[in-house]
Amino acid sequence: MLFNSVDFAIFLPVVFLLYWFVFHKNITVQNVLLVVASYFFYGWWDPRFLLLIVFSSLVDYSVGLLLSRTQAQRARNLLLLASLVVNLGFLGFFKYYNFFLENFVEAFTFFGRDIGASSLNIILPVGISFYTFQTLSYTIDVYNGKLKPTKNIVSFFAFVSFFPQLVAGPIERATNLLPQFYKKRVFVYSEAVDGMRQILWGLFKKVVIADNCARFANIIFENYADLSGSTLVFGAFFFALQIYGDFSGYSDIAIGVSRLFGFKLMQNFAFPYFSRDIAEFWRRWHISLSTWFRDYLYIPIGGSRGGIGKKIRNVFVIFVVSGFWHGANWTFIAWGFLNALYFVPIMLLNKNRIHTDTVAEGKIFSSVTELFQILVTFMLTLLAWVFFRAPSVTDAVLYIKKTFTFSIFSIPANFQEWLITLFFIAFMICVEWFQRNRKHALEFTQGKLPRHFRWSLYVLLFFSLFWYGGAQQDFIYFQF
Structure with a gap:
């Protein structure tokens, strides 16, 4: 359902009236309404995609609970890995399968071998890159001890599927958005x-x-x-x-x-x-994604610590991965690579924060x-x-x-x-x-x-x- 459509112009007032005038006395019921409304909003494109978001929500909700029940590092690592495999696995299959396959075939063709593989007719689920990163932020923060796992499954499902930002962000952190589903909301004119x-x-x-x-x-x-x-x-x-x-x-x-x-x-x-400058541009453009990559990729691989070589490497990693996040095409990788070239001189001169x-x-x-x-x-x-x-x-x-x-x-x-x-x-x-x-x-x-x-x-x-x-x-x- 598009924001700039007649469908949404009908949908929004209906949900708003139910939310504030019918179910306003009970937080849980309000959250259930938001889950139902969000699934209706998302399923408007293709109801089959709902299975993915439900499964992803169940996996990360369960992983969060299991992480709270075990202190064994090996078990915790396996749980985090399970979340990463499921979420990034879905993302990789639906978004990048054909890209990797086609480039794999072209590489063999270049060396005179025809492996005869053909691409699949895969429909990319709307917003999968956004809600995948949103649920991953929850699992990673729980794993790192920055967030206590929730036992409230309704609140968690509402957090993952919240319809205003479900399909194109902002990519919200669980530390910011999830607690808001626990508290009674008051209408402020x-x-x-x-x-x-x-x-x-x-x-x-x-x-x-x-x-x-x-x-x-x-x-x-x-x-x-x-x-x-x-x-x-x-x-x-x-x-x-x-x-x-x-x-x-x-x-x-x-x-x-x-x-x-x-x-x-x-x-x-x-x-x-x-x-x-470009550094300021990236602090102001798609802030939720830029800060996501900063906190969950750039800093863990070393960030701006270490020698010049590592700093340059980390900048190129973050920008190229960010480019590839946008789509399965070499154009996005080239776009990320070019922005890294813009950024590196500023970083090396220590002018990226001026x-x-x-x-x-x-x-x-x-x-x-x-x-x-x-x-x-x-x-x-x-x-x-x-x-x-x-x-x-x-x-x-x-x-x-x-x-x-x-x-x-x-x-x-x-x-x-x-x-x-x-x-x-x-x-x-x-x-x-x-x-x-x-x-x-x-x-x-x-x-x-x-x-x-x-x-x-x-x-x-x-x-x-x-x-x-x-x-x-x-x-x-x-x-x-």
Whole structure:
């Protein structure tokens, strides 16, 4: 079920009314409602996928209980291994089986051997990469003694399947989200109102920005060989805004919907395109995944400890694995590898933590130096996004090669067709710039802005969804 669909527009109020007006007196009953609603939400795509999420939940719930009952290190290691094998096994089969098989066959073909293996017609379960990592965080934290295992199976199943963030995050840690299912939730009007504002902004970024940018980006990437360099620059630009509007829009909606039900999720995007270097960009982009890999992979393999060689190795491991998490294609690995190349010099110069504040803090405009840093960082991310979007590494290289020709100085033939979308992009950038120190772009301090100004903004956003909303597109990260 898509957030930007009529189905969800019916589903959400029904669940909300049942949650607060029918089952509000009992936490357990509320949690049962959330489990049922979440399974209905997830099963809307394909009910067969529910078997995977139920089985994964049962495995990790059981492993957690067994870990609490044994102190023998060998037994604990085997239990953790069981959780890793089940979760990563499902993920590996559904997401990577055909990739490894096809590359295995190609390798043998290169050496003159035909092994005759054929790929399988596997349907990738929606959101499997997200809920798999969410359940793994629970098992690993219990194993490491950072979290006490839960005996409340309803709360655990609700934690794993919580519908607002089930299929595209944020990837919540059990230490943050699971305890919220134990406590009585109280409806807070101000939280709900701010949640609705966050939902509105998320829908605007998805429907008006991402879906319209997708239309132009798709045409340009599919026909890049016949287009000018300037048009290809705009193609990369439109995709950069598409993936940002799409993914951060989903996160805003997920967080806003969660607040309607009394839950607080972590911030997943912190205006990343205002970053002054790549290190800052990755602290602000898909925060839940970046911190997951930092805590469960980067630090365990050594992090920034050790010699220069180990530091470089660990950076490449974290970025390449992060790229591969996104999909079974060499383009994602190349994208991760390129970001590692961006990051290593900053790390070696010990400058990867110099931009931890908000750009131009307390000022209306940034300095010339900061503006230059933002533009350079954005251009580097555009280059990397070409690999992310292109169907193959060869296509990405040819796309970039075709971009940097004399035609890059020409005026794109379709520029007039893009004007309205570019206007809304500029509008979004302006709003987010002035709100860059907030959790989301429509978070307003009480009394800071006149009421009529705020409501004019809400009305503009609401009607833009209907006047200029692009053709409905699936959320990009559903395929991951």
